[in-house]
Amino acid sequence: MASRSRSLQYYVLSRLLLLPLMLLTIVTVVFLLLRATPGDPVDAVLGARAPEAAKEAMRERLGLNAPLPLQYVRYLGELARLDLGTSLTSQGQSVWRIIQQHFPATLELTVIAMLIALGxxxxxxxxxxxxxDTPVDAGGRLFGILTYALPTYWFGMLxxxxxxxxxxWFPIGSRFPLSANPPQGPTGLYLLDSLLRLDFGAFFTTIHYLILPSLTxxxxxSGIFERIVRINLKQTLRSDYVEAARARGIPERRIVISHALKNALIPVVTVFGLTVASLLGGAILTEVTFNWPGLANRLYQAIEFRDxxxxxxxxxxxxxxxxxxxxxxxxxNAWIDPRIRY
Incomplete structure (x- = not known):
């Protein structure tokens, strides 16, 4: 028992030590990609016909005239101070303030969408x-293929x-009616804030506006989870302990729910973590399609204006x-399955 506990501790420590390297890689890739893409952020802010002197002055103020390695070192220094900078196009608004304003909408959408995907x-x-080997099985396979292949924006527009x-039945977009005041609260999550204020009218209005984008x-x-569950549950249903349960006369429905499904859901935990990246990527297209005022939509606007x-x-x-x-x-995963630690 002690050796298992130590192996888990070593595994956790090794994963935590990798976290700074992962973050540094992400920061470096983002920095280089932005500067490798064509276009000039100064032109996006001042316009292509602005005087060259004004452009040079702005480049000097933003540090864009400095050599790339120096820009990178300065950027790392700002990140070390948790300074994400100031927007070029939002009247000097800090990036942290933008994240604070828009992230709750993205979080609310992605949480509801993940619950739908899992269910x-x-x-x-x-x-x-x-x-x-029945039409139900074929339909499940077809469902997995279609949901994986359909473009997010196309399905959303459909x-x-x-x-x-x-x-x-539902509004075409936005997060709350423009003619009404959205729920005010400490979290910025309309569902939670409306419940905290016992404002059930605002709660159901929020759900009404949330249904289409979260369903999209x-x-x-959900097709990702469908394939994982279907494949692993099929393998589990062929295992010896399931056959033994059938031999004891346990109903098939109880075998699936109480015995086989538990083991089949273990890989879902891994896929759940990997799906976070897909969820954020899909959130960009979903938020743009539904004019959802989230952080992913704000990122799209910033890319468009080279901010x-x-x-x-x-x-x-x-x-x-x-x-x-x-x-x-x-x-x-390591806590659930000790084999992963070795």
Whole structure:
């Protein structure tokens, strides 16, 4: 028992020591990619026809005239002080302030979308695996292929066309009605803040606006979980202990839910961590499609206007989230399955 505990501690320590290297790699890649892409942020701010003297003055003020290695060292120094810089296009607004304003919307969308993805993926995958070589199994495989292949923006616009334009059940976009005041609270999460204020009208309005974008992102990600659950549950249902349970006369439904599904869900933990990156990537397309005022949409706008500090700050912020999520998932996996530690 002591040796298992020590092996887990060593594994956790090794993963934590890798975290600074992962973050440095993310920061370096973001820095180099921004400067390798064509275009000049000064032109985006001042306009291509601005006087050259004004452009040079702004480049000097932003440090863009300095050699690339010096810019990199300065950038690392700012990050060490947790200074993400100031936006070039938002009237001097700090990047931290932009993240504070827009991240709650992205967090709310991604959490609901992940719950939908897990629920739909596990249910469809379990049904397909429990009825092998049947139309249900074929439908599960088709569902996994389609949800993986469909473009996010196309599926989102399809839902908008059907449920917002034709049926008029849901709004076509945005996070809250422009004519109403959104819930105010300490978290910035409309669902949670409205519950804290016992404002159930605002709570259900938030859900009404959240349904289409979260369904878009959640259903498209659910295919990943469906395939993992279906494949692993099929293998588990062929194992010896499941056959022994059948021999004892235990109903098939109870075998699937109480015995096989638990073991089949272990790989889902790993995929859950890896899906965080896909979730943030899909959030960009979903937020742009639905005009969702989240951080991913703000990143898209910053890329469009070549706002270096905002792009760098948001990308580093997302990178930190993905890196920390990967470490946490690795640790949880090692705790669940001791074989991973060796």
């Amino acid at each position: 739909v993926g596990i249910v469809v995958g379990s049904l397909a695996a429990s009825k092998p 839902l908008q066309l059907l449920f917002a334009v034709q049926l008029r 992102l959640g259903i498209l990600l 270096y500090p905002v792009v760098q700050g948001i990308m580093v912020f997302f990178g930190v989230i993905v890196a920390i999520a990967s470490i946490i998932i690795d640790i949880v």
